[in-house]
Structures are given as structure tokens and as C-alpha cells.
Amino acid sequence: MTTAPEPPYQRIAAEIRRRIADGELAPGQRVPSTRRIAEEWGVALATAARALTSLRHDGTVETIPRVGTVVAPSAARTTPQASHRSRAADTPKRPAEEDRDSRQDRQLSRERIVDIAIEIADTEGLAALSMRDIAARLGVAAMTPYRYVGSKDDLILLMADAAFGEATYPPDAPAEWRPRLELCARTMWRLHRRHPWLAHLSPLTRPVVLPNLFAHSEQVLRALEGHPLSAVTRFNINVLLYSYVQGLAVHLEREARAEVATGVSAAEWTDAQTPALRAIVSSNEYPAFSRALTEFSELPEGYDLDLDTLFELGLGALLDGFARMIEP
Structure with a gap:
């Protein structure tokens, strides 16, 4: 046989x-x-x-x-x-094993499943998330999580709502529009840094309807009330602010994916590009770019593409642009 x-x-x-x-x-x-x-x-x-x-x-x-x-x-x-x-x-399981699984099932809850799913997404990305893996980590049968969550898509929405709900705003949050928007943007940035997969939920044109996400928008819209702005403009500012955070945060998980896939860190990858950059400088076809690279080489720390630094630079420029509409 x-x-x-x-x-x-x-x-x-x-x-x-x-x-x-x-x-x-x-x-x-x-x-x-x-x-x-x-x-x-x-x-x-x-x-x-x-x-x-x-x-x-x-x-x-x-x-x-x-x-x-x-x-x-x-x-x-x-x-x-x-x-x-x-x-x-x-x-096939023996009766004693089935009794054990029944006890574990009773200890489950939707919240626990969501917590495990967030843990997986935080460490391995959304692509690695599966109901079977969640069940394995909980020590239950593969189909057990479906008793609490209808589908993987439903689970991802629950995860996102829980993640956005991790940060709240104090009752004495700044009343002026600019400090309030700064607070909102930095709060959202911290959440995306903690959970990089949040930036990959859905396109901006197909927003997810999540109560805890709306709580952040509520803060932005409150800050803009009382200023000479239409409802459309206020809402567009809210969307732009969220889009700005999301747009930068996309690169957090992309970098993590690239490092896992290649085993090469961002610094190592950049070092490997040195010959190509030298060729560009020596070609004299991009003089402004070449001058910038030359200036970088004279800096003790060189140039470090830091997402947190980019976030603060872009946030200031974005708010300066909003100020022209809010404070004409």
C-alpha cells in the first residue's frame, strides 16, 4: 500500500x-x-x-x-x-479533547478575537490574517471564531474600530482651530504608527463607517465651526487631513513588508543604491539633484528620510494652507 x-x-x-x-x-x-x-x-x-x-x-x-x-x-x-x-x-478528537475545547469556547468573546487579530496584523500585516490562524492561537476549532464574527471582512472593520478607539481627546482640548487640528493629526499619526495596517483599509473614495473613526472627524469639524467656511469646505478639510496622515502611513507597512520579503533594512537598501546615485551625479544631467546630494555628503549625519520629520513638515505646510481659507 x-x-x-x-x-x-x-x-x-x-x-x-x-x-x-x-x-x-x-x-x-x-x-x-x-x-x-x-x-x-x-x-x-x-x-x-x-x-x-x-x-x-x-x-x-x-x-x-x-x-x-x-x-x-x-x-x-x-x-x-x-x-x-x-x-x-x-x-479526530477524543471526548476529553472535545470537552476541553468546549470550555475554551465559553471563554471566548468577540473582543478577545479582535485583540488577537490586531496582534497578528500589527506584527505580520493584514495579508497574514486568517480566521484559521486566530483559532489556532486561541486553541479552538477552526470554525469557532465564526460564531462571534461573520467574516474576515467584518473582523477587519471591528479591528479598525477598536484601534481608532484607543485614543480619546481631553475635555480641555484646544478651542482654537489650528492647535485642535494639530492635536487630531498627531493623534491619528500615532495610531497609524502603532497599527500600520490601518492605512490599507480602503480607498479614500470608499470610506469605512466606523464610530471611533468618526470621533476623530468630530474633533476636526468642531474646530472648524464658527469660521467662514461652507459645510462642504469643512468636510473637505477633514478628509484632506485624514488623507495626509493615511498617505504617509501607507509607507510604514510597505517598509515592513519590504524588509520581511528581502531581509534588507532600509539603511542597507539605501547603501546599496550608492553606485547608482554616484552615476547620476557624475552624469551632470541633474545638477540641482547633484548639488543636494553633495550638500548631504558634507553633513555629519548625512540625509535620513524620516517619516516623523516628513509628517511634521507636511502638517505645518498643510495647516498654513488651511489658514488662508479660515483666516482670510
Whole structure:
């Protein structure tokens, strides 16, 4: 009788366990992300996610918020039985296991599922989010989260509403329009920095209807009331301010994705562009650009493309433009 081939996700999990056993991956060190696994083994993201889920099941890896999936402290002592336990996750459950899952199900809530989903999105991005992975981290059956959340799209909206609700405004917030708008923009920027996936929710032309997002807009619109502006202009200013934050924040997750996919940091990538930049300077075809690069080379710290610095520079210019309409 021919033995059925081992599923790809099990082969991947076994290889990662081997790397840990051989010391190639040490406790606390990040393991390959779902994207990296998909690229290295040539599998779908779902298969890569299932491999990591298998490793979480047997305690080989753990997920740390804002760090990622790392080798668990006890992984170095893991025996070959761990591989057997991961395969056993796909076999029919005994009555005692079913009783255990029932107890865990009763401890679930929509809020807990949302918290786990936010943790995954913060560390691995929205693309890595799956209901199966959430169930695995909660230690419940794959379909259990659907009892609390209708679909992944519904879950993402709940996540976004929870994230936008993490920041509130004090009762004594500035009454003048400019300080109030500065407060709103910086609050939104901090939220996007904490949760980079927020910038990828939907196009600006298809706004999501979330109570906690409207709470931020409410602050902006209140600041603009009493000034010689139409309702259309007030709302457009609100949209522009949000769009400005969102537009810069998009690059937070893009950079994280690029680093995960290539293993190259932003600084390392920039250093690798040095020969191409030198060629541009020596070509004399872009004199203004060349002069700027020359000035950068004379600075002790060089040029650092810092998103926080860009945010503050752009916010000042944006508010200066608003001032022409608000204070003619």
C-alpha cells in the first residue's frame, strides 16, 4: 500500500524544527514570516500560515506583539514528539479533547478575537490574517471564531474600530482651530504608527463607517465651526487631513513588508543604491539633484528620510494652507 505524501505545511514545519534543533534558530529569534516561507518553499500564503500554526500548536514558536513570531524559550528542549503532536491536530478528537475545547469556547468573546487579530496584523500585516490562524492561537476549532464574527471582512472593520478607539481627546482640548487640528493629526499619526495596517483599509473614495473613526472627524469639524467656511469646505478639510496622515502611513507597512520579503533594512537598501546615485551625479544631467546630494555628503549625519520629520513638515505646510481659507 502506497503511503500518502506528507502535506507541504508539515514538511515546512519539520524543516523549521530541524533548524531550531541544529541551532540555526535560537530561542527568541524570529522565524521566517508567512511571506518569507511562501517565497522560500514556493507555496501559497495559506500553506505558510498553516505551517506556523502547526508550530504554535506544539509550542515551538510564539508570537510577541510588535516583534513577530519567534522561537519559544522551551523550543530547544522540544523532542520529536512535537512533530507527532502537530500531526495529531488534524486527527479526530477524543471526548476529553472535545470537552476541553468546549470550555475554551465559553471563554471566548468577540473582543478577545479582535485583540488577537490586531496582534497578528500589527506584527505580520493584514495579508497574514486568517480566521484559521486566530483559532489556532486561541486553541479552538477552526470554525469557532465564526460564531462571534461573520467574516474576515467584518473582523477587519471591528479591528479598525477598536484601534481608532484607543485614543480619546481631553475635555480641555484646544478651542482654537489650528492647535485642535494639530492635536487630531498627531493623534491619528500615532495610531497609524502603532497599527500600520490601518492605512490599507480602503480607498479614500470608499470610506469605512466606523464610530471611533468618526470621533476623530468630530474633533476636526468642531474646530472648524464658527469660521467662514461652507459645510462642504469643512468636510473637505477633514478628509484632506485624514488623507495626509493615511498617505504617509501607507509607507510604514510597505517598509515592513519590504524588509520581511528581502531581509534588507532600509539603511542597507539605501547603501546599496550608492553606485547608482554616484552615476547620476557624475552624469551632470541633474545638477540641482547633484548639488543636494553633495550638500548631504558634507553633513555629519548625512540625509535620513524620516517619516516623523516628513509628517511634521507636511502638517505645518498643510495647516498654513488651511489658514488662508479660515483666516482670510
